[in-house]
Amino acid sequence: EGASFDELDFPGSNINLPENIRKHVESSVRSEADKINVRASPLLRKDLTCLPPTLLLIAEVGPFKDSNYEFKSKMKAANVVCDSKLIKGAVHGFFSLPDKFLETNQRAREIVAQFYKKHGVC
Numbered sequence: 001e002g003a004s005f006d007e008l009d010f011p012g013s014n015i016n017l018p019e020n021i022r023k024h025v026e027s028s029v030r031s032e033a034d035k036i037n038v039r040a041s042p043l044l045r046k047d048l049t050c051l052p053p054t055l056l057l058i059a060e061v062g063p064f065k066d067s068n069y070e071f072k073s074k075m076k077a078a079n080v081v082c083d084s085k086l087i088k089g090a091v092h093g094f095f096s097l098p099d100k101f102l103e104t105n106q107r108a109r110e111i112v113a114q115f116y117k118k119h120g121v122c
Helices: 017-028 065-077 102-118
Strands: 054-061 082-091
Touching: 054 065, 054 102, 065 082, 082 102
Parallel strands: 054 082
Antiparallel strands: none
16 A cells, blocks of 8 residues: 555655654644634634635645545535545645656646636636
């Protein structure tokens, strides 16, 4: 089934993605109140009906994979359009590292463009 998120390694690179994400989350959450703020996690929203059509690009290896599927279920229950695509071979944060994940980013951008066309965004 492949490496878990915590075992992920980039040979020949100084990227420690699990550690980088943990540091980012820790720096973003400054208090206990931040942990329950819907701006920190849309999954915590009580009312999802005001949200626009949503596309979730879900990294195959990442700490938020399961919560993305949970969010999609809540969106569907609220009758909000929500599509998701599991990006095989992707790690969380791949979209912000296009030079490291060129092909994965190209695939993801095609998926986003299809979603926009399907829902009349552009």
